[in-house]
Amino acid sequence: MTEITRPTLIIDKAVCLQNIERMAKKAEKYQLRLRPHFKTHQAAKIGEWFKLFGISQITVSSVLMAEYFASNGWNDITLAFSLNILEINRINRLADSIKLNVLVENKEAAEVLALQATNKVGVYLKIDTGYNRTGIPAGRTGRIDSILDVLSKNSKLTFKGFLTHTGHTYNALSTNEIFSSHFDALLKLKKLKNNYKKNYPGMELSMGDTPSATICGNFDGIDEIRPGNFVFYDLMQHNLGVCDIADIAVKVVCPVIAKHVSRNEIVIYGGAIHFSKETVQNTDGKELYGRVIIKKGNEKVLLDTKNYLSRLSQEHGIIKVTPANFKQIKVGDLVEVIPVHSCLTANMMGHMITTEGEFIEMMPKY
Amino acid sequence: MTEITRPTLIIDKAVCLQNIERMAKKAEKYQLRLRPHFKTHQAAKIGEWFKLFGISQITVSSVLMAEYFASNGWNDITLAFSLNILEINRINRLADSIKLNVLVENKEAAEVLALQATNKVGVYLKIDTGYNRTGIPAGRTGRIDSILDVLSKNSKLTFKGFLTHTGHTYNALSTNEIFSSHFDALLKLKKLKNNYKKNYPGMELSMGDTPSATICGNFDGIDEIRPGNFVFYDLMQHNLGVCDIADIAVKVVCPVIAKHVSRNEIVIYGGAIHFSKETVQNTDGKELYGRVIIKKGNEKVLLDTKNYLSRLSQEHGIIKVTPANFKQIKVGDLVEVIPVHSCLTANMMGHMITTEGEFIEMMPKY
Structure with a gap:
């Protein structure tokens, strides 16, 4: 501290480790895979801290970030950003060296993958459960079917399941609102699982923003959570009532x-x-x-x-x-x-x- | 453009050169020294574009930025950020290799400079002309006198004059409001000049945010302008009515x-x-x-x-x-x-x- 002379971001490692441990234990308790989002810290060294708690699968938000963590030894990565078709070549290169999952929400992206994917890629369909940012609205099974149909044309592509980001929990005015948004998203995903499980028995459900992953207690039917911010938390999370x-x-x-x-x-x-x-x-x-x-x-x-x-x-x-x-x-x-x-x-x-x-x-x- | 696959900041060099030329000509017309602020572009290569129009003196907003541009050949730099006394050692090192001006607005900083400045440094007093961010309120001549008194104790320090940033022009709702804020600041600085010119005949006045430097036409008594944003402009400046x-x-x-x-x-x-x-x-x-x-x-x-x-x-x-x-x-x-x-x-x-x-x-x- 005494050597600091200009604005400096200080990280309390002990608190980070506590936050990771708490989330890892919670995931274990609810039999969820914890696939933490690494966009919060973007640091290979902090990635190592997660390994202490058995984490081997991660989430990132850009091809650049996937490349960075892949080059730092992570070999099972979900790129949780609806496919940017302009980056298909880099995605192919990545998929050559690691286990990569991508997100698709429209036919255009599905078609590019179907035509151009040269290596095995897992594909999640991005579902909008109310955040109104990206994703297929949960009720639009016709659109889901037509995308699955396109994806089926390339045997390199495996439909992994449905994924959502309940980002509207960040706008909640009470923890009750977080519970409610989370539960609503959960029901929408479960309905999809019921519809598609028969034809795709291996499919999974992935959700999990930091607010709901931290405070909610119902993950029935969910396979994976992907919170990121919890490693640091911040004033926004504190204001939401999510952390001390x-x-x-x-x-x-x-x-x-x-x-x-x-x-x-x-x-x-x-x-x-x-x-x-x-x-x-x-x-x-x-x-x-x-x-x-x-x-x-x-x-x-x-x-x-x-x-x-x-x-x-x-x-x-x-x-x-x-x-x-x-x-x-x-x-x-x-x-x-x-x-x-x-x-x-x-x-x-x-x-x-x-x-x-x-x-x-x-x-x-x- | 066809090779772009992710968010990319594109600069139109021809437009930048036009913007620099226009500002350089305006400074010449009003017999002002143009000491452009380099915090907007923060790039050595863009710095070179300014040299085409005779610019040899610049403004920066941090010691880090001063070091960067000094290492890229700029040897006359005003660090337009009220002195951070914790960085005095780096400021001393900088002042050893280039002509450096710093800003002071309180006795604490003046005292550190008076005690610890080991090389020649020019000192501007930062004046608040209504932005209410930093600086000595223009009327507080008592405070000015006491700071000048402290500075006089170290012969390495030269009082260069008064400097203001009329940043409230960015909040203007009309160009008339920009004219008015600028003129008000100008009058305040001129009054100070009248008061101090006798004892400090070499002293100067420095002002010049991008909005007023671009559209105002009265710089009576002003020696130097320091706009930065004008090299690129942006939507904010356009909304203010400052640029097309x-x-x-x-x-x-x-x-x-x-x-x-x-x-x-x-x-x-x-x-x-x-x-x-x-x-x-x-x-x-x-x-x-x-x-x-x-x-x-x-x-x-x-x-x-x-x-x-x-x-x-x-x-x-x-x-x-x-x-x-x-x-x-x-x-x-x-x-x-x-x-x-x-x-x-x-x-x-x-x-x-x-x-x-x-x-x-x-x-x-x-």
């Missing part, structure tokens, strides 16, 4: 540059290029970019939500504080900020340092 | 992944990790992350604001389009998206490609 502050493994340490007493504002070196511009609302409806931990004497104290990272420009952050806390903070101090969305913050920073001082490189951007 | 669409030199080219006819939505590969989450409002008050250019026949057409990048997750973008345009776009097409904030988008991407296919590397993140 103590479960959050990431902080951005930032130098204090200036103080403005007339506005009760602290200026930090730490801006949009460090945090991303993702916000959550604090208890009185104000948009915030992070919560703040300062040192009081020898103790680190998480300030309440009256104190928060309130504005960001490219490299500057403005922290609003109460007058009492204003006095505690000095120019040249380091403050810790809990970020809103750890996936985006980690992605921006490109590297991290553990609380023990270990440097962790993330995958290259291109 | 044709002046925008950056586009993110993105593959089309899926189409959802029931929502008139196009899913692209291109998300928060490519665009940043900065938004502007379209004409009917909706938040948008970018405007869209598609091919119609052999022509590229900018779609109107009823068609826009409406949602982003980590790697996905959702484009809302009218039914007529929906039919024009196919899975596997490449669409071009004009980003909201080119500085943040370029920073996220880490590299760019010119329309002629030249690869442009940006500075490393750490």
